[in-house]
Amino acid sequence: METRVQEIRRAFDRDLAAASDKEALAAIRVRYLGRRAGLLTGLLKDLRELSPQKRAASGKAVNDLKTHLERSLEEAEARRRGSEDAPGEELDPTLPGRAQRPGTSHPITQVRGLIEEIFLEMGYALESGPEIETDYYNFEALNMPPHHPARDMQDTFYLKPHPFHPKAGLLLRTHTSPVQIRTLEKQRPPVKMVALGTVFRRDSDVTHSPVFHQVEGLVVDEGITFAHLKGTLEHFCRRVFERDLTIRLRPSYFPFVEPGAEYDISCIFCTGGCSRCKGSGFIEMGGAGMVHPAVFEKVGYDPERYSGFAFGLGIERIAMLKHGIDDIRLFYENDLRFLGQFPA
């Protein structure tokens, strides 16, 4: 009897190891544990025919075999359920399919494209510069020498010297204005350019992100005036917000322009004052001004002959105003419930 127990156990282990699917496991269950003709059932029947003494001796071996068969089969079945599909989750071919929605470009990319389109229409060239800048281009050439207090407004990420860039004093650009200097250095007037790109500041709240995007504009030629600046800003803002509006310039200070200004648009949400314009009827847009003679001197232009205007804009800011978004962080969370609202 013990020999048969051994044989059945070995055969069972072999069969179980070879069983690769649900059907094979079911067949093993019938073959060994089946109520009518299962091998274990046969053994139990034979056990009953033995004399009480022999029965006691073989009973334990048969019982151990029974436990082994049941436990191993259950484990194998559980493993299979885990690896194939969850219990009860059989394939139902009558269910409707899950549609693959086509992707769209990010709302910031879309607004960036629109801004580029508007300036290209106006005859501007697209320029770019590196995101890792030198202190010279980011600050110094823009009339911000090392101890200039205006540096305080642009808290900066500096890079430690590294074997790949051993120069000390490299930083993540805090604005796109260094592209003004790079463009003025590489060409001569007339200059008419915009640069769109990523900038970095140590700044974070509902309207500020440490990584954001700016537009820089620069026009330099003989006879460029403040009126050209105002007309350009007005035309651009009307185009980008797709409505009639007016521009308001307020005197302000940026070291690389003189006179310098901040410019606002008449509120695009109300006529008499609302929470978005804080009751003032105007919304801040960016900084601008006439290129400072000190900047012209740095790049070797004659400030008596040439004049120019420059302006800066935040791309997120335009996107937020255009779409009525209050929290800048929504742009960076990759939440499809938000991103799905901007079909391209």
Ligand code: DAH
């Ligand atoms: N670079 C400035 C900033 O990020 C914005 C700015 C102000 C740009 C005046 C200009 C300008 O070109 O003329 O705060």
